[in-house]
Amino acid sequence: MNRAVQIAMAEVGETADSLAAQVGVDPKTVARWVSQDRVPQTRHRAHVAEILKRDMEDLWPDAQRRREPAWFRPWTEIEREAAGLRWYESAVLPGLLQTEEYARAVLSSGPLVADVEHHIGTRLQRQAAVFDRPRPPLSVFVIDEAALRRGDPKVMGPQLDHLVALAERPNVMVHVLPLDAGLHPGQAGPFVIATTADGDDVGYLDDQAAGRITNDVAPLWAVWDTVRSVALPRNQTIGFLRARSWLT
Numbered sequence: 001m002n003r004a005v006q007i008a009m010a011e012v013g014e015t016a017d018s019l020a021a022q023v024g025v026d027p028k029t030v031a032r033w034v035s036q037d038r039v040p041q042t043r044h045r046a047h048v049a050e051i052l053k054r055d056m057e058d059l060w061p062d063a064q065r066r067r068e069p070a071w072f073r074p075w076t077e078i079e080r081e082a083a084g085l086r087w088y089e090s091a092v093l094p095g096l097l098q099t100e101e102y103a104r105a106v107l108s109s110g111p112l113v114a115d116v117e118h119h120i121g122t123r124l125q126r127q128a129a130v131f132d133r134p135r136p137p138l139s140v141f142v143i144d145e146a147a148l149r150r151g152d153p154k155v156m157g158p159q160l161d162h163l164v165a166l167a168e169r170p171n172v173m174v175h176v177l178p179l180d181a182g183l184h185p186g187q188a189g190p191f192v193i194a195t196t197a198d199g200d201d202v203g204y205l206d207d208q209a210a211g212r213i214t215n216d217v218a219p220l221w222a223v224w225d226t227v228r229s230v231a232l233p234r235n236q237t238i239g240f241l242r243a244r245s246w247l248t
Contacts, residue, residue, distance in 0.1 A: 002037045004059050008052040009034070023047050029100065032117070039121050071210045078202055078213070080129045082137045084195035088186050088227050090144040093159065096127050097141060097166055097174070102159040105151060131172075137195075140173045142224075142231045144186070148176065153247045164241050167234070175231035176240050186227040191220050 009019065016030040023030070023044055032038040033048075039060050040048060049056040079085070087094045092106050103123050107116045130136060148160070167174035177186070192204040203217040214220075232240060 002034050002059070004054075005048075005052070006034050008054050008059065012052055014051065019048065019051065022051055036117055038117060039125065075204050075211060075213055076126060076129075078194050078196070078204075079126065080133075081197060082130075082194040083197050083199075084137050085130070085139040086142075086193040086195075086224055087139070087190075088142045088192075088224060089147055089190045090186055091150070091190070092147050093143060093163070094141050095123050096130055096139070097163055098123065098127075099155075099159045099162045100124060101155050102151065105155050131166075131169075136171050138171050138173075140175070140228075142175045142177055142186070142227045144177045145179045148241075149246050156247060157244075160241050160244050160247075164238055167238050167241065173234050174237055174241075175228065175234065176237045177227055177231040178240075181230040184227055184230060185223045188223070191223070193217055193220055193224060 009015070016027045016034070020027040020030045023040075025040075025044065029038075029040075033040055039045070045056050045060060049059055052059065085096075087096070093102065095103070098106065100120060103120050104116060107119050107123075130139070148156070151159070163174060166172050177184070190206055194202050194204070196202065201217045201221075203214045203220045205212055205214060231237070
């Protein structure tokens with residue numbers, strides 16, 4: 001329970017519904033900020049603090065506390081400062097592109113199920129740190145079509161809307177790798193290539209236990225060039241996502 005937010009809302013006469021309408025989120029999200037002590041995304045924290053006439057630090061004193069698993073922290077530092085990101089995913093949507101409900105569904109199906117809400121907050125903070133900074137990186141995502149077909153249609157509908165909105169940003173490019181492309185080297189697993197401000201490339205690979213950072217990115221570039229070449233162009237991808245003919 002976030003008593004500071006609860007008290008501030010009561011003092012200015014705001015409810016979950018009224019606050020949600022002003023901030024542009026679902027009332028259930030505001031309710032979680034109070035009842036589950038969830039930390040809003042950076043842009044929402046500033047807006048809420050203004051509405052409630054409080055300092056952000058008073059409402060969320062621990063917002064800057066490092067919440068990522070220790071093994072993942074070095075990568076988030078690279079991610080936050082990267083000048084460019086190239087991300088390939090084969091089974092689920094990239095974490096930076098996930099809605100709150102989709103992230104909840106994904107995290108609830110894996111080893112982090114015991115602390116899902118905590119990790120959802122961390123994931124949303126990562127998104128804000130990458131996309132909401134003054135100069136966001138050029139981010140290119142290649143997503144296997146199989147990932148789009150996996151999930152509850154009630155969750156996937158809003159997720160696809162969110163994906164289209166992100167894909168239309170000038171600094172974000174999303175490409176679907178269609179099933180009819182056949183077999184390809186990306187099936188060996190997902191990866192990310194980050195280009196630092198100094199022009200160096202760093203890779204990230206995930207597995208069942210943890211992730212690892214690698215400076216040996218030449219093999220990743222070879223796979224990236226292949227999957228990118230057989231993926232749909234940007235405009236066709238947006239059209240494909242809007243059509244969503246596979247949802248029932």
